[in-house]
Amino acid sequence: MRKFLQPILAVVFGLALGLGFTRIAGESPWHVLQILGKSAFGSSYDLGMTLFYSTPLIFTGLAVAVPLQAGLFNIGAEGQLTLGALAAASVGALWPGLPWPLAPAFATMAAILAGTVWGAIPGWLRARRGSHEVINTIMLNFIAAGLASYVTLYLLKNPDTQNPETRPIGPGYHLLQFGFFNGAPVSMALPLAVVTAALVSILLWRTVLGYELRAVGQNESAARAAGIDTGRMRIIAMCLAGGLAGLVGVGEVLGNAGKFRLGFSPEYGFIGIAVALLGRNQPGGVVAAALLFGALHKGTSDLDLETEHVTRELSLVLQALIILSVSAEGLWSWMKKRSEA
Amino acid sequence: MSAETTAAVELRGLTKHFGNVVANAGVDLRVERGTIHGVIGENGAGKSTAMKMLYGILTPDAGQIFINGKTRVWTSPSDAIAAGIGMVHQHFMLAGPYSALDNIVLGAEPVRLGVIERTKARARLEALARQYGLPVDWDEAIDELPVGVQQRIEILKLLYRDAHILILDEPTAVLTPQETNELFRNLKKLRDEGKTILLITHKLKEVMSFTDRVTVFRAGKVTGEMQTSQTNPQELANLMVGRKVVLSIDVPPAHPRDELAMDVTGLSLAGAVAGSRHKISEVSFSIKRGEIVGIAGVEGNGQSELLEAILHPRDPLCRTSGTVRFLDEDVTSWEAWKIRDLGVAVIPEDRQQEGLLLERPVSENFLLGLQRSSAFSHAGFLNAKALQMAATQAVEEYDVRPRDLAILAGKLSGGNQQKLIVAREFQRKPRMLIAAQPTRGVDVGAIEFIHNRIVRARDEGAGVLLVSSELDEILTLSDRILVMYEGRIVAEFNRDHVTERELGLKMAGS
Numbered sequence: 001m002r003k004f005l006q007p008i009l010a011v012v013f014g015l016a017l018g019l020g021f022t023r024i025a026g027e028s029p030w031h032v033l034q035i036l037g038k039s040a041f042g043s044s045y046d047l048g049m050t051l052f053y054s055t056p057l058i059f060t061g062l063a064v065a066v067p068l069q070a071g072l073f074n075i076g077a078e079g080q081l082t083l084g085a086l087a088a089a090s091v092g093a094l095w096p097g098l099p100w101p102l103a104p105a106f107a108t109m110a111a112i113l114a115g116t117v118w119g120a121i122p123g124w125l126r127a128r129r130g131s132h133e134v135i136n137t138i139m140l141n142f143i144a145a146g147l148a149s150y151v152t153l154y155l156l157k158n159p160d161t162q163n164p165e166t167r168p169i170g171p172g173y174h175l176l177q178f179g180f181f182n183g184a185p186v187s188m189a190l191p192l193a194v195v196t197a198a199l200v201s202i203l204l205w206r207t208v209l210g211y212e213l214r215a216v217g218q219n220e221s222a223a224r225a226a227g228i229d230t231g232r233m234r235i236i237a238m239c240l241a242g243g244l245a246g247l248v249g250v251g252e253v254l255g256n257a258g259k260f261r262l263g264f265s266p267e268y269g270f271i272g273i274a275v276a277l278l279g280r281n282q283p284g285g286v287v288a289a290a291l292l293f294g295a296l297h298k299g300t301s302d303l304d305l306e307t308e309h310v311t312r313e314l315s316l317v318l319q320a321l322i323i324l325s326v327s328a329e330g331l332w333s334w335m336k337k338r339s340e341a
Numbered sequence: 342m343s344a345e346t347t348a349a350v351e352l353r354g355l356t357k358h359f360g361n362v363v364a365n366a367g368v369d370l371r372v373e374r375g376t377i378h379g380v381i382g383e384n385g386a387g388k389s390t391a392m393k394m395l396y397g398i399l400t401p402d403a404g405q406i407f408i409n410g411k412t413r414v415w416t417s418p419s420d421a422i423a424a425g426i427g428m429v430h431q432h433f434m435l436a437g438p439y440s441a442l443d444n445i446v447l448g449a450e451p452v453r454l455g456v457i458e459r460t461k462a463r464a465r466l467e468a469l470a471r472q473y474g475l476p477v478d479w480d481e482a483i484d485e486l487p488v489g490v491q492q493r494i495e496i497l498k499l500l501y502r503d504a505h506i507l508i509l510d511e512p513t514a515v516l517t518p519q520e521t522n523e524l525f526r527n528l529k530k531l532r533d534e535g536k537t538i539l540l541i542t543h544k545l546k547e548v549m550s551f552t553d554r555v556t557v558f559r560a561g562k563v564t565g566e567m568q569t570s571q572t573n574p575q576e577l578a579n580l581m582v583g584r585k586v587v588l589s590i591d592v593p594p595a596h597p598r599d600e601l602a603m604d605v606t607g608l609s610l611a612g613a614v615a616g617s618r619h620k621i622s623e624v625s626f627s628i629k630r631g632e633i634v635g636i637a638g639v640e641g642n643g644q645s646e647l648l649e650a651i652l653h654p655r656d657p658l659c660r661t662s663g664t665v666r667f668l669d670e671d672v673t674s675w676e677a678w679k680i681r682d683l684g685v686a687v688i689p690e691d692r693q694q695e696g697l698l699l700e701r702p703v704s705e706n707f708l709l710g711l712q713r714s715s716a717f718s719h720a721g722f723l724n725a726k727a728l729q730m731a732a733t734q735a736v737e738e739y740d741v742r743p744r745d746l747a748i749l750a751g752k753l754s755g756g757n758q759q760k761l762i763v764a765r766e767f768q769r770k771p772r773m774l775i776a777a778q779p780t781r782g783v784d785v786g787a788i789e790f791i792h793n794r795i796v797r798a799r800d801e802g803a804g805v806l807l808v809s810s811e812l813d814e815i816l817t818l819s820d821r822i823l824v825m826y827e828g829r830i831v832a833e834f835n836r837d838h839v840t841e842r843e844l845g846l847k848m849a850g851s
Contacts, residue, residue, distance in 0.1 A: 206725075208718045215709060218698040225652070225687065225695040226710030227678030 006329060007278045011292065014325030018318035026309040032318075035306045036299035046298065048184025052256070054294025055186075056081065056248040056265070058193040060272025061279055061286035062200050063119075063245035067133075068281045069204060070237035071217035076122060076137025077245040078269025079144030080115040084246025086148050087114035088253040089260030092169025093156050103172035104254050108247070115246020116239045118144060123238025127231035133238065141269070152262050164262040175255040187255025189247075194287060196247065201283040213237055245269065266297070274323040277330025296322060347410055349374040349506055349537040350395065355404035357390055364390040366561045367404070372506075372554075374409075377528060377538045379548040379569065382558030383581055383784040384755050388541055391558070392508055395539075396428045397421035408506070427499030428508040433491050435483045442466065442479040445498045469500050474530055488639070489520035493527070507531070508539045513547060517639050518812065518845030525551045545574040546813075559583055578785055586785050589813070590792050595799060595820040597629040601669065602773045602804020603651075604628075608663035610650045620646035621828040624663070630772065633795070633805040635819030639848050640810045643828035645690060648777055648808065652687065653677050668772055681710060686771035686798075688762055688779045690808070692755075696762045699751030703741070706750045707732040707765050731768065739764035740790065756787030763794055774798050777808040792818060812841055826850045 019029035040050045060077040067074040087110040098106060122136035149164070156166040175187040204210040215223040216233040224230050252264055271293055278292070279285030300315035310318075350372040357365040365387045372378040382388045393399040395406060397415030405412050408424050415421050418428075435444050442463060451458045463479060470476055475493050483491060492512060499507055509528075513521045528538055528551065540552060548555050549569060557565040557580040565580045578586050604627040610620045621643040628634045638644055650661045654673050664673045672680050681687070689695035697706050708728055711717055717728050732746050739760045741753070750758060759779070766774070776795055780788040795818060799805050809815050815822055822839060824832040824847040832847040 206723055207721050208712050208723060209721065211705070211708065211712050211723060214701075215698060218701055219694070221695050222689075222697055222709065224677070225689050227676070227681045228710075229676065229678070 010326045010329035014322035018321040039302035040295035040299040045182040048181025048186045050295045050298040053297045054290045055190045055251045056268040057290035059247045060268045061275030063241040064272045064276035065281040067237045067241045070213040074241045077272045079141035080118045080242040080245035081248035082144045084111040084115040085249030088249040089166045092173045093167040096170030100172040111246040111249035112243040115242040119238040119242020123235040127234040166260040168259045185256040189251030189255040197283040274327045278326045351407040353405045376553040379552035379555035380541045384782045386558040387561040388558045425505045427504030429495045431511045437484040506537045510541045517849045595632045597632040600630045602628045602630045604666040610661045628804040630804045632820045635807040635815040635822045637815045638825035644808045684772035686766035686774045688776040690777035697750045702747045704732045704746040735764040755782045756784045771803045774803045774805045
């Protein structure tokens with residue numbers, strides 16, 4: 001019971017803290033709450049936007065949760081998803097003539113592959129060279145950002161616009177968007193995310209590989225003594241993480257923008273950390289937490305329009321406080337578990 | 342302030358809770374001045390908790406502490422130290438690179454104008470060392486001194502602070518038999534000079550030979566206090582466990598087969614850093630199927646490294662040379678899992694660190710290392726039903742309590758954790774069994790069980806390598822005994838042709 005109560009309390013605490021700030025700014029907390037709810041779920045379009053923001057968070061949440069199960073902290077989902085999206089867009093821009101459904105399948109593979117490579121590097125460095133994945137994933141985020149700028153601005157620049165984005169992908173690449181949401185870009189990427197979460201759950205709890213990953217995360221020396229190749233497990237965990245983060249590119253490029261736009265991600269990779277911690281590293285929990293953070297993202301985005309005193313910055317503060325509160329609580333219980341083990 | 346007691350230490354009704362767990366429930370303990378008083382009990386019986394309260398590390402929930410007839414309340418260990426109580430911890434609290442002298446005066450330095458007066462300290466220490474017969478080379482760095490001398494330094498540290506009540510926590514765990522005897526000679530001298538000594542131990546033999554009185558703990562309570570001369574090991578063991586126990590099992594002679602279970606030649610292992618000292622050098626021995634070979638030695642003489650080298654010969658972190666053969670296969674370049682798959686079962690040295698996933702249920706712990714076997718998985722998917730059935734059966738057969746596959750392994754007692762590991766490893770139908778410290782920290786009842794299982798494995802044709810720092814265990818179980826000292830095998834004996842004294846001498850390197 002405490003297991004479920006604690007993260008919920010953390011969300012409530014963060015929200016209360018944030019509402020306290022809006023109160024100081026001169027806005028009634030009750031009013032703010034109403035706007036939040038209305039803006040996240042008020043119409044089918046609002047709901048669609050919430051789901052649209054949640055989709056990448058499911059992927060990045062999983063990309064943090066899987067390595068955490070294996071005892072690794074992946075701060076690099078942002079870099080992995082950047083390269084995943086870039087790869088999908090590059091494929092679409094370089095071979096625009098490919099027909100459906102070959103085209104999206106091909107682009108999806110490219111997104112997974114690019115993310116996997118970006119996850120494999122810190123995994124390999126940790127397993128074989130002992131250098132810490134936290135440092136390396138942070139570094140690789142910067143490299144990924146630089147690489148993405150270079151490709152976008154110099155190799156695949158869209159000549160028709162001033163915006164920093166790549167040439168559009170071919171028509172065969174676009175994913176079906178659900179009409180129900182009145183134009184909100186909810187595509188096949190959403191069911192893909194939910195199915196992926198289910199598959200990850202099966203992997204973790206039903207397969208030998210998942211068991212070995214978790215054993216390494218629980219007690220590395222016991223896993224090693226039992227004959228598990230802990231280094232290989234670390235690399236596999238980070239490869240999976242990278243691939244999962246790379247899938248963010250599917251929703252963004254094939255399901256929404258039709259190209260790679262520099263800076264498209266409002267730090268999905270970092271919010272993914274909070275999603276994984278709030279979801280207790282369980283795929284089901286990750287999906288639920290991603291929905292919550294998606295709703296929060298959508299809800300706060302309308303606050304500065306709809307209220308007098310809550311500016312865009314303040315709405316970011318509100319969002320950040322909830323993330324901080326959840327992360328602090330989640331990280332605290334994770335570290336407590338580790339130090340007891 | 343009641344002055345009715347003249348005892349050096351008296352605990353009355355001491356009670357301590359940790360959450361819902363009662364660690365001490367009304368502990369009464371009386372230690373007369375100028376005696377050696379044994380405090381025995383199994384792991385978790387509450388003896389350490391009581392001593393920690395006496396030493397001011399823990400604060401009692403209820404009860405009183407009397408020192409020399411006066412009731413005292415500590416807020417921290419420094420209060421207890423000021424009142425003349427000193428404690429030698431199981432793991433020494435010494436700063437390795439510093440000299441013996443510096444270690445002893447650390448925190449109580451005679452200082453004048455901000456300068457440590459070493460000559461003054463040295464004069465005082467030399468007087469103490471003479472008085473109690475505890476010679477020490479004051480200028481040698483701690484790291485260079487043998488463990489027995491380090492312990493002497495710990496005792497001098499207490500004497501230097503004018504302690505008259507000394508608590509020693511499992512002081513013989515790291516000593517050879519000779520060093521143990523010397524320690525107790527010194528303790529007796531201290532007693533005769535009027536010091537009071539509390540000896541925390543689980544070794545019945547030490548209690549019987551060296552103490553004047555003894556208090557037995559079980560499940561947070563004192564179950565007996567008596568003159569040592571009026572009791573016997575069997576009675577003490579029964580009080581410790583709460584039922585009648587068999588202290589030592591009868592091991593029938595072995596009938597080794599001709600096949601080799603294990604063969605090691607010229608095995609050396611250097612540290613992770615190039616040029617570092619060899620942890621083990623040129624170790625060669627072999628074990629036949631159907632015999633138990635024990636490796637005796639004071640802890641830290643290369644036993645752990647030997648296990649590491651034979652079970653993980655390919656690990657890049659250590660540089661090994663020599664060959665390791667298991668069951669007629671040269672495994673020197675094999676990965677660990679492949680070795681284990683041959684039918685090599687391992688009871689690891691440190692069960693919590695190397696044997697268990699403490700935060701996972703019993704069933705998942707039962708699976709550890711067996712997850713790839715065809716009995717429990719198919720095409721990469723786990724067979725939960727088969728696991729559940731096998732684990733249920735094993736928990737029954739190996740008497741792991743409680744019989745609950747969903748309980749976390751960390752919640753089991755030490756003995757039951759060990760039985761779970763034994764159950765799991767025997768699931769492999771071992772042809773070779775490596776048992777490292779198989780009964781460390783395990784209650785007396787479980788020791789009997791585990792010993793019987795090891796002998797049974799031998800009789801069913803497994804070769805057994807037994808590594809233990811408990812000489813009694815080695816002498817009871819082994820058919821042949823190897824002695825390890827500073828990373829080498831320095832002697833080999835047949836069980837029937839060796840005395841504890843001879844083994845002890847070899848263990849000390851002479």
